[in-house]
Amino acid sequence: MELRHLEYFVAVAEELNFARAAARLKMTQPPLSQQILQLERELGVQLFQRTKRKVELTAAGEVFLREARDVLARVDHAAEQARRADRGEIGELSIGFVGSATYDILPVVVREYRRRYPHVHLSLTEMATPVQVEALARRDIDVGVLRPPVAGAIESVTIHAAHCVLAIPKGHPLAQAPSISVQDTACVPHILIARKTWAGLHDEIVSLCNRSGFTPHIVQEAFEFQTVLGLVAAGIGIAFVPPSAQNLHARDVVYRTVAGPAPMAAMAIAWRTTDASALVRNFVDIASAWEQL
Structure with a gap:
């Protein structure tokens, strides 16, 4: 039995007329009659009572019609779900x-992605950039929102880049300076994001200080910027942080732009080179345009 046999049967059952059913199916009547007879022989039951005046469903035909409609509906649903999955409209995305x-x-x-694709289940896990790279390689996550650069069989696109600002304890002399350069931090204790968390920024800060003629006096490192800024607020030292970090501590921390060269903070979206799924592509497209959202 093939799906077309069910389609033929349903058309005849709904029209109760072989000629109209054949026209509906865009075929001639004799082949349609033969297909229905073949179906009845295969089932071993008579589905229609036929006379010269009319065609009627038998009791077996009534039952078979309900089941056939259900099967065809489920096939249509399965086909539509497959198309939606191919478009990235359903599924699961691990970030x-x-x-x-x-x-x-x-x-x-995330807000825009959920608005456009409400039937995709998002799983979000906070993890440092090196851990994300490993998770991508293991297929534990599908997309990473991380700090470039990244290596391995991973594609990435930088979606934002900006110069770091200087986070200074409120009341510190630098907070009142009319202009601050990297050289002005030479004799000030530094708090750095841990290299394990963001090797690129950590190394760039150290390198920039070295090019400015001094080795930074690093008194503390922290794995998260929340901790870095908490230590700045406590008066432990100053820190170069991404501009977005200004949303965290405003009460006891002063943020100042840096005159001249400053470390660059970038954010990127990363995914496996071999992953061409629409789920990933849609997320990358939205993330790449986030500043226009």
Whole structure:
């Protein structure tokens, strides 16, 4: 039995006329009659009572009609679900993200993605950039919102880049300075984001200080910017942080732009090179345009 046999049967059952059913199916009547006879022989039951005046369903035909309609409806539903999955409208998407992505980018992107694709289930897990790279390789996550650069069989696109600002304890002399350069921080204790969390920024800060003629006096490192800023608020030292970090501590921390060269903070979206799924593509497209959302 093939699906077309069910379609033929339903057409005849609904029209109760072989000629009209054949026209509906865009075929001639004799082949349609033969297909219905073949179906009845295969089932071993008579589905229609036929006379010269009319065609009627038998009791077996009534039952078979209900089941055939259900089967065809489920096939149509399965086909539509497959098409929706191919368009990335349903499914599951696992996303890794660095904590600092929640300051600005991630809420905007996730909100817009859920608006456009409400039937995709999102699973979000906070993890540092190196952990995301490993998770992508293991297929534990599908997309990473992380700090570039990344290596391996991973594609990435930078979606935002900006110069860091200087976070200074309120009341510190630098907070009142008319202009601050990297050289002005030479004799000030530094608090750095841990290299394990963001190797690129950690190394860039150290390198920039070295090019400015001094080795930064690092008194503390922290794994999260919330902790970095908490230590700044406590008066432990100053820190170079992404501009988005200004949304965290405003009461006891002063943020100042840096005159001249400053470390660059970038955010990127990453995914496996071999992953061409619409789920990933749709997320990347939305994230790439997040500043226009």
